[in-house]
Amino acid sequence: MAQVSLRNVSKVFPGGVEAVKDVSLGVEDKEFLVILGPSGCGKSTTLRVIAGLEEATNGDVFIADKRVNDIPPKDRDIAMVFQNYALYPHMNVYNNMAFGLRLRNYPKPEIDGRVRDAAGILGLAKLLDRKPRELSGGQRQRVAVGRAIVRKPLVFLFDEPLSNLDAKMRMQMRTEIHRLHIRLQSTMIYVTHDQTEAMTLGDRIVVMNEGVMQQVGSPIEIYDKPVNKFVADFIGSPPMNFIEGTVVSKDSKLYFNEKLGKLKVKIADGMTEKLLPSVNKEIIFGIRSEDIYDKLFASNASVDNTVTMACEVVEPMGSEAYLHLSSGKHTLIAKVGAHNNPPVNQDMDFVFDMQKVHFFDKHTGDTII
Numbered sequence: 365m366a367q368v369s370l371r372n373v374s375k376v377f378p379g380g381v382e383a384v385k386d387v388s389l390g391v392e393d394k395e396f397l398v399i400l401g402p403s404g405c406g407k408s409t410t411l412r413v414i415a416g417l418e419e420a421t422n423g424d425v426f427i428a429d430k431r432v433n434d435i436p437p438k439d440r441d442i443a444m445v446f447q448n449y450a451l452y453p454h455m456n457v458y459n460n461m462a463f464g465l466r467l468r469n470y471p472k473p474e475i476d477g478r479v480r481d482a483a484g485i486l487g488l489a490k491l492l493d494r495k496p497r498e499l500s501g502g503q504r505q506r507v508a509v510g511r512a513i514v515r516k517p518l519v520f521l522f523d524e525p526l527s528n529l530d531a532k533m534r535m536q537m538r539t540e541i542h543r544l545h546i547r548l549q550s551t552m553i554y555v556t557h558d559q560t561e562a563m564t565l566g567d568r569i570v571v572m573n574e575g576v577m578q579q580v581g582s583p584i585e586i587y588d589k590p591v592n593k594f595v596a597d598f599i600g601s602p603p604m605n606f607i608e609g610t611v612v613s614k615d616s617k618l619y620f621n622e623k624l625g626k627l628k629v630k631i632a633d634g635m636t637e638k639l640l641p642s643v644n645k646e647i648i649f650g651i652r653s654e655d656i657y658d659k660l661f662a663s664n665a666s667v668d669n670t671v672t673m674a675c676e677v678v679e680p681m682g683s684e685a686y687l688h689l690s691s692g693k694h695t696l697i698a699k700v701g702a703h704n705n706p707p708v709n710q711d712m713d714f715v716f717d718m719q720k721v722h723f724f725d726k727h728t729g730d731t732i733i
């Protein structure tokens with residue numbers, strides 16, 4: 365059983381940078397956990413602390429129920445795959461994969477079996493004699509993964525392994541890593557700044573910002589129920605639309621009024637109780653691009669959820685189109701069907717799905733609904 369847990373882990377680098385702040389986290393046996401966040405948020409440092417490549421300033425790291433703080437990386441039974449592959453340029457593919465096992469004095473037939481098995485899984489069987497310079501980026505990354513597989517570690521750690529690949533190869537390798545996880549049934553911890561990788565690969569995602577863990581949850585939980593504006597903004601493409609404004613009460617109903625603008629929508633009855641303390645206060649309204657409809661294509665339009673805006677730009681994406689809409693004060697993006705091609709710079713009616721909207725505290729960014 366290869367659980368990994370971090371208890372109150374912090375990392376302060378010499379010079380005072382607090383890269384990781386009091387992170388506590390449990391990774392289940394066989395789980396695929398993704399650590400997601402923007403550049404500099406502390407995700408690589410967290411992974412390196414698990415690997416033992418960095419020492420935690422505070423807190424404890426456990427692998428398979430054993431405290432490993434004082435155990436060197438090579439004895440932690442982990443294998444790490446890096447963004448830059450870190451292959452030995454003078455060794456062929458076979459020797460790159462065999463190297464770690466030779467260092468550990470594995471018998472030759474055992475090494476040969478493991479290398480050939482891994483090469484089979486990764487489609488490298490015909491490339492075993494090539495040097496890294498004779499391989500494509502995707503093939504090199506496969507060798508780096510193969511080198512991890514042959515070790516049969518308790519835990520795989522991936523640090524942005526696909527960042528150096530072009531978009532198409534990235535997608536292909538993403539699927540391969542997914543398959544590998546299903547096949548190997550190992551615990552995997554994967555660091556990325558790419559929310560698509562996080563959503564598609566993770567059983568659960570940890571979102572980090574400025575060294576602090578913001579939220580842990582399944583991809584759908586994180587998407588549908590972000591705990592704060594940072595998470596709401598970071599997950600989703602295009603990002604969630606945010607509008608500053610005020611909650612007002614009229615005739616026992618609540619409305620959201622855009623700040624200094626004309627956008628006004630009625631708040632759904634099910635949300636009013638939680639928003640009562642925010643009446644007459646500034647708030648941030650959030651709506652995802654797929655929850656804004658051209659009125660012509662909306663089934664639930666009413667005066668309460670219809671907003672007049674001008675479509676300034678239409679971006680056709682093939683299967684869908686992004687409409688850039690101006691309320692006068694804010695620009696919103698609506699994701700609509702590809703056939704929906706409104707005229708530009710003319711006022712038109714758009715419908716908000718008010719059951720799906722979010723509200724955030726203006727000062728803390730915390731989710732209210």
Ligand code: ATP
Pocket residue numbers: 377378379381382383401402403404405406407408409410557
């Ligand atoms: P990226 O996606 O850019 O790799 P990250 O989220 O993985 O970013 P980290 O590499 O963990 O971020 O870095 C977190 C913070 O710690 C950053 O501010 C970084 O500059 C700082 N940092 C990282 N390594 C060191 C170091 N060896 N010495 C001092 N500061 C460091």
